[in-house]
């Protein structure tokens with residue numbers, strides 16, 4: 001596995017790359033260009049600049065998270081072809097810079113949602129929490145206000161203010177887009193881009209829904225094993241793969257993560273590793289990464305990944321905010337560093353126990 005860390009760039013992240021470099025066993029960064037809006041072409045010189053800044057610290061650019069999909073593609077409007085052309089150009093430009101993995105999601109409007117970004121745990125650390133009962137009592141547009149009021153001034157991925165300004169027209173864009181329609185639009189997109197990905201050696205990795213159920217009546221098509229299998233069958237290619245996000249899929253207790261890895265592990269192109277703690281019906285918090293701190297069996301998941309021979313990039317996903325750190329909610333240095341050290345330990349144990357048996 002390639003051990004990675006999500007990093008938002010010199011201007012967008014509070015954490016100096018050198019600090020990431022000091023985490024034991026770290027191989028690289030999953031990076032992004034924060035100035036890019038969905039639909040923009042990522043130019044070679046911009047990608048190269050990002051790559052150079054990472055390589056200067058002896059780290060590798062393991063992939064991009066995310067190259068966002070324009071709403072015209074997701075909603076299937078008349079302008080989609082031009083944006084797919086742009087996307088294809090970005091794939092080619094990434095390949096020209098020797099970058100080979102793109103994490104993306106295909107979710108209308110809300111990429112991820114939480115209701116509390118700074119929930120205080122008993123030990124004084126802070127977690128992100130999702131509570132469906134809060135969402136049930138609010139308007140979709142209020143979700144933006146709720147998230148922004150808690151972002152501590154950080155620009156949060158997927159909650160760009162530029163999109164908020166166009167919120168009503170965005171909602172209108174998705175009018176009539178059912179789950180079936182959204183799936184067809186993904187099919188249209190993948191059918192066009194995957195042949196290019198194959199040629200360019202760039203692996204796509206779709207991120208599951210967070211939370212993995214419908215919110216505000218917007219369709220969701222990456223919620224469970226059935227959904228993911230359906231997506232993988234659109235184009236039967238290793239380049240059409242998934243981001244296995246344990247915290248997203250694991251928020252639904254009906255999702256058996258070990259079974260998922262065993263069934264579709266050969267198509268996992270990227271792993272997000274984090275734990276969640278169930279607090280009630282459709283209510284959960286993002287805990288520390290350890291199995292004992294949350295509801296998921298992290299060792300069993302790691303063991304399954306080792307068993308299926310996963311060799312791609314893996315990173316600790318959202319952590320708590322601890323030790324008084326001032327950081328983007330979910331993306332502090334300390335708890336994610338503890339998280340990756342723990343998951344490297346799980347990995348070593350799983351590999352050695354497999355050899356012993």
Ligand SMILES: [Mn+2]
Pocket residue numbers: 207245248272317
């Ligand atoms: Mn994730």
